[in-house]
Amino acid sequence: MKILFYDAKPYDIESFEREREGYPDMEIEYLNTDISVRTAALAEGYDAVCAFVSSELNADVLKKLASCGVKLLLMRCAGFNNVDTKAAAELGITILRVPGYSPEAVAEHAMTLAMAVNRRIHKEYVKVRENNFSLVGLMGLNLCGRTAGIIGTGKIGAAMAKICHGFGMHVIAYDKYPNPSLDFIEYRNLEEVLSGSDLISLHCPLTIENYHMINKESIARMKNDVIFINTSRGELVDTDDLIASILNHKFHGVGLDVYEEERDNVFENREDDILENAVVARLLSFPNVIVTSHQAFFTKEALAAISRTTLKNAQDYEKGAPEKENLVC
């Protein structure tokens, strides 16, 4: 099988080349550039393309891929809300993804954000380097004994719930499909989780139903001084409402690994660019907000699992036996 790999970063190449040793018949060509209508034309002669969560896989791009003879889209990620799956199905393109490559990687980052923003580590790091040892502005909250509210208790939410439990927190959660094996969690409805939690962490996928589920009404239900963490998808949160509430001193801290309009920034070095996106600039101006660059997944273990499963997905597809859980369409 010949695979064209878009938007390849050095760590992707290293990780995929290490795993590829087990697949001598597989050819992979790595491209720096991400996929677009223009660059999709480069897939002529390839059986499959490999893309990521930040790639724009709309109907036009998929049509171009189909016209080049591409039959398989290998998503090296769990989420696929950036893919027009209806168009892919109509064009006969199979999509395989990597669900649950390392839920702990994402959950540990969610807790890292919560801890860092809680104790203002981002401020302290800079301050101490400037010889400023004052504690003013650094007051945190004990997490032990407080309530964590997890929205979505699938693989990542379950891992986050376990971490919060380990911190001595009382864990409540909302999920359409509660997981009875998580017997330390008290399932509640969404409103109760919003109003009863000191730390709220989003771990549900983005769907048509939950676009902007965190908006001025849902934020108004939250406790004052809550810590809010989003490592799921930016569009779950109405950023303008979030900013308005931060300005009203609603939150003790906000940690965002994902945010609306992140696509142009994700994994790019834009330090010489003038910030065009006022939303990101505004978020970065608050002392109690930390933004990271969609990096929650980024651990050695997760990258190895992503490469392993992506290559196995390609092989399983060739054998006509793709794993059901990995099959998007």
Ligand code: NAI
């Ligand atoms: P999963 O499919 O194992 O679990 C998702 C859970 O959310 C399910 O239990 C489902 O019933 C629940 N759910 C669906 N809609 C809901 C709603 N409206 N309200 C409450 N719960 C709802 O998915 P997993 O692996 O835990 O991933 C969760 C999300 O994390 C992904 O969809 C993705 O958006 C995000 N993610 C972020 C990464 C990062 O690097 N920042 C990396 C990987 C995933």
